[in-house]
Amino acid sequence: MSYSSNGPKPYERASKSSHHHIINDESVKESLKGLFLPPKSDNVSLEQLLCKFVPTQTSIQHVVAVDGGYTEVPLREGYPSAAMHFFQFGALHFRIEDLIALESSRHVAPEDMQKLKNIDRLKLPLATRGARRKDCASLRESVRKTLYEFLAKEKLSEDLSLLDTLAWFVFRKYKSARTEDDKKWILGSNPHGADGTVSLNEADMTAAFAFECPITKKPIYLSDVFRLHERVEEETGASGVAGYVSGVIEHLVLLHIIRNLVRKNSAALSQVLFIIDRPTGWFGVTASMHKLSLELNGWLFDQHNLFMAGLEKSGAFVEHAASIQELVPRGSILLLSDEYIYRHISPGDEDPVRPYAATSYYGHKIIFRSRNGQMYVVSLPVKKLMKTPAAADIPNLHAILTHVEQLHCDMFENALLPVALANKLVSLSAHPSSQILKAFAQSSVA
Template sequence: MSYSTKGPKPFERASKSSHHHVINDPEVLRALTSLHVPPRQEAGQIGSLTIPFVPTQSEIEHVVAIDGGYTHVPIRDGYPSAAIHFFQFGALHFKTEDLFRLERFDHVSPEDMQRLKNMSRLKLALATSGARRSDCTSLEESVRRTLYEFLCMQQLEEDSSLMDTLAWFVFRRYQSSRSSRHTNWELGNNPYGGGKVMLNEGNMTKEFTFACPITSKTIFLTDVFRLHELIEEDVGAAGVAGYVAGIVEHLILLHIIRNLLRKDRAALKQVLFIMDRPTGWFGVTATVHTLMLELSEWLFDNHAFYLAGLEKSGAFVEHATLIREHMTAGSVLVLNDSYIYKFISPGEEDARRPYASSSYYGHKVIFKSRLGQMYVVSLPVKELLKTPQPSDIPNLMDVLTHIEQLHCDMYENALLPVALANKLVSLSAHPSSQILKAFAKSSVA
């Protein structure tokens, strides 16, 4: 690594001729020749793997798009530096009839657009480097307590908080009959050391906390996400930002579902939820995916559940772009393990477990609409399978029907609710982050 400088001396620039040492090294050559790169899909194979898209008539009348954005903002330059992350989340709701009505007009009035911008916003500021809350003794405690208090305060105009919804989710309070399996959750890593710790619902306080069995210190219910494992006092907590976004977006989804069940259970079959992420919990939060599988199965068996996770980047989106010309318009490719490991993932297939079964609660499909747009969509299922069939993905054609209807020409393969939600909550690098930087510096003591 070359030297950098903050003073008048020049940067140390990399050598222009050292590459020949790498090229002529036999170990490097051996490493390159041993690599496995998934092959490209051939044109003739796609047709035999896809199924025709069959539009349906469903009861869906409402669409809720959930999205979030965050940006890193330095609050002190130089060394040691200090920074915070600003987050903004939203749930955008509109009626499908409003969208279909707009399609009949050449121009959209501000009043009509406002009808599509009925959004509830949540805001969060999280110290992630070189700073902590004054009432905490460490950065780790600062992050844990900030997320906990944020979820305790946010209600989305309901009479219960997102934290209350987290308890409803973790301890399966939606079940009419619960066993000890439902009322206990094994926390894989105690924030205060000592390995695993069992969180029993009966021992939880009204504030959604537990007493550590070793130190008697406070364990927050939010510690089920194990973010404390990613925080280092010297390095910082920037690595938790993506996980925080996934946690809050999922809790917004769960909060809306829970309140629909409480107020009008029949209304759930009229709502399509769209998330700007795959149907999965990843990294340190991955263990929670089992709870999502349980809830999905219960909803499918007892009520209704329409959810689409949209992907806009990554290996699956790149593969969809690659096979676009080989798929016929109005066709669906249900991805199974054999296909994923052969053409998309460089990993080796596990004969005993479905792809990403430790994090996903849904299966992916590649959908080419009748208008030619390409979408990578993941949909929740009752059970993850190695070779899912279309019948194994509940409401597949219903969800895809509305994805086709919600197309948007603003961006490549975009959906209107996702594009609008992103516009309303995303925090751009400029000028948003510059304004937030000035705001943070003027506000921090």
């Protein structure tokens, strides 16, 4: 690693000739020979995995798209530096009939577009480096308490908070009959640094959704189930939690809407298509939550219904879909088996027992080429993950894809209107948003 320079002396430049030590090293050559690369798309065989898309009449009348965005803003530059993240989330809702009316209009009025922009926004400022809350002794405590209070405060115009919905989700309070295991959650790590796991029992939870640490006697918040404290370093900061926070809150907003529909008008659940701008999975330190999502999926499919899709816009699956576009006939669904994923997309060894991403996903990915030629990577919730899923194993497959095709948007490559609109309404651009937020934050911090 080269030396940097903050003064008059030049910085240390990298060597222009050291590469020959790597090129001439026999162990490096052997390592390169041992690499496996997935075969190119012209060697892909799809016939056994393709099924024909069948457009379906559905009961869906509404679309809800959940998305979020965040940006890092410096509070102080130079040394010691300080920074924070601003998050913004939104749940966009519109009626299918408004979209159809808009498509048939010769002239689009501003009030017509406003019908497609009915959005609830949530805003979260989070100190992530070189700064902490004045009422907290550490950055870890500051991050934990900020997220906890945010979830306790936000209600999305309902009478219950996002934190209350988290309790409903974690302790399976949606079930009419619960087991003792349903009423507890094993937290994989203690947020106060003590060794071992912590058993969080619903009976021990206070009215403020907190528990007492059995070792330190300090509070453990219900929001600690996401284990974000494991990604906070006092010296280097908490920037690593930003992506996790985004996923956590987007999921909780979605769960909050589903929960309140079940409470107030469960029949309406079968009239709503939910879309999230991410795969149907929990990742990294939050991955253990996928088990709860699979349980909730099963309950919803058995007791009510669920129409939900996760859309991916980047990553290995999207790149693979683009490479095989001409091999997939229009109006076709490519059902991705484990063998296919490990052979052509993810260069790993297939687990002979567990399905692909069984420790994080609660849905199956499919590649869909619409009748208009657009390619989509869609994740769809299931009751159980399988190594070789069939169309019948993915509930509401054709019904959901009927609306994915209907909601296509020509603004971007293979885009969907709800996702594009939600992203426009909540995303924070590098310019001018981050510059304005920088000036706002620096002038506001005492």
